Amino acid sequence: MTSLEDLPIRDDLRGKKAYGAPQLDVPYALNTNENPYPPSDRLVKALGEAVMDVAGSLNRYPDRDAVALREDLAAFLDADTPGAGLTAGRVWAANGSNEIIQQILQAFGGPGRTALGFEPSYSMHPIITEVSGTRWIDAHRDEDFGLEPGRAVAAVAEHRPDVVFLTSPNNPTGTALPLETIEAVLDAAPGMVVVDEAYGEFRREGTPSALTLLEGHPRLIVTRTMSKAFAMAGTRLGYLAADPAVIEALLLVRLPYHLSAVTQAVARTALAFREELLGTVDALRAERDALVGWLRGEGFAVADSDANFVLFGTFPDRRQVWQSLLIRGVLIREVGPPEWLRVSVGTPDEMAAFRNALKESR
Numbered sequence: 546m547t548s549l550e551d552l553p554i555r556d557d558l559r560g561k562k563a564y565g566a567p568q569l570d571v572p573y574a575l576n577t578n579e580n581p582y583p584p585s586d587r588l589v590k591a592l593g594e595a596v597m598d599v600a601g602s603l604n605r606y607p608d609r610d611a612v613a614l615r616e617d618l619a620a621f622l623d624a625d626t627p628g629a630g631l632t633a634g635r636v637w638a639a640n641g642s643n644e645i646i647q648q649i650l651q652a653f654g655g656p657g658r659t660a661l662g663f664e665p666s667y668s669m670h671p672i673i674t675e676v677s678g679t680r681w682i683d684a685h686r687d688e689d690f691g692l693e694p695g696r697a698v699a700a701v702a703e704h705r706p707d708v709v710f711l712t713s714p715n716n717p718t719g720t721a722l723p724l725e726t727i728e729a730v731l732d733a734a735p736g737m738v739v740v741d742e743a744y745g746e747f748r749r750e751g752t753p754s755a756l757t758l759l760e761g762h763p764r765l766i767v768t769r770t771m772s773k774a775f776a777m778a779g780t781r782l783g784y785l786a787a788d789p790a791v792i793e794a795l796l797l798v799r800l801p802y803h804l805s806a807v808t809q810a811v812a813r814t815a816l817a818f819r820e821e822l823l824g825t826v827d828a829l830r831a832e833r834d835a836l837v838g839w840l841r842g843e844g845f846a847v848a849d850s851d852a853n854f855v856l857f858g859t860f861p862d863r864r865q866v867w868q869s870l871l872i873r874g875v876l877i878r879e880v881g882p883p884e885w886l887r888v889s890v891g892t893p894d895e896m897a898a899f900r901n902a903l904k905e906s907r
């Protein structure tokens with residue numbers, strides 16, 4: 546039997562564990578922040594037809610630059626954030642925003658370079674950073690999981706990273722950043738600033754998107770995904786908006802034909818159904834706000850959330866609570882600061898199951 550240890554693997558990968566949010570078959574999966582609502586029959590049919598349409602030419606490579614899809618994404622973002630002035634030349638797409646992040650690090654990170662993030666935050670930022678040969682610098686969020694501009698600027702000024710990650714709304718805390726923090730980091734950072742807005746569509750009224758800062762900030766990249774609010778996690782489609790020069794840089798590192806013809810067709814169909822797909826966002830936000838209120842009423846500490854999940858605690862032994870919920874068919878996520886747990890916002894039925902299981906588990 547050969548083990549991993551026997552292989553001539555890169556020294557910096559030795560001893561590392563693969564990303565492993567448990568994928569268990571449970572009645573209530575509230576662990577990966579998916580949108581719980583499946584596509585309608587009408588959309589399922591349209592998706593099938595879109596795949597049929599490209600099936601006859603799958604002997605050919607797809608559009609390498611996914612121009613039609615990028616035009617659709619630009620139109621969608623422009624409607625989402627009026628005035629951002631987005632066109633296909635300022636938008637890029639890949640297989641999930643994780644691949645977008647990987648391409649950013651391949652182009653702007655690498656051996657001898659650094660990327661800095663403010664933790665607790667998205668666990669894949671340091672993982673993709675290190676796999677790209679970039680050194681990760683772990684800065685910290687404030688006590689309340691926010692990020693005061695002065696502290697953010699001090700961390701950036703001290704380390705002068707090549708890439709800064711700001712996640713807003715942040716995973717796993719749900720915290721959105723005010724634009725003044727993002728602007729302060731943009732002014733202080735010597736390199737690229739990535740604002741990961743995977744949960745952007747869930748933000749509360751009055752919380753602006755970093756898309757509004759693109760004009761005049763050529764080193765800003767705003768990333769989005771169809772995996773969360775857009776209810777298309779299975780499609781694997783992430784995208785970004787940035788200066789056209791940034792996209793030129795990413796063209797140097799992307800694999801040719803990285804987005805399959807099937808992916809492009811499915812994503813475009815989903816975008817054409819955006820009203821249906823995003824039609825669940827308001828219900829999920831209301832469910833989130835109700836969940837925050839309920840948890841607080843039960844005496845838990847709860848972080849304010851602008852996303853479709855809630856971080857709550859505190860538990861001297863969170864593993865035990867996590868397990869007790871799992872026994873009751875409810876899978877949530879053991880992630881973030883050690884005494885906290887994260888639960889995704891699901892359907893009213895799923896939330897009722899979660900509340901009951903939690904009451905029995907305390």
Ligand SMILES: *Cc1c(COP(=O)(O)O)cnc(C)c1O
Nearest residue numbers: 641642643667716743770772783
């Ligand atoms: C879920 C998530 C992503 C990405 O997901 P993809 O499915 O790869 O698009 C990116 N950033 C954050 C903060 C996330 O939580």
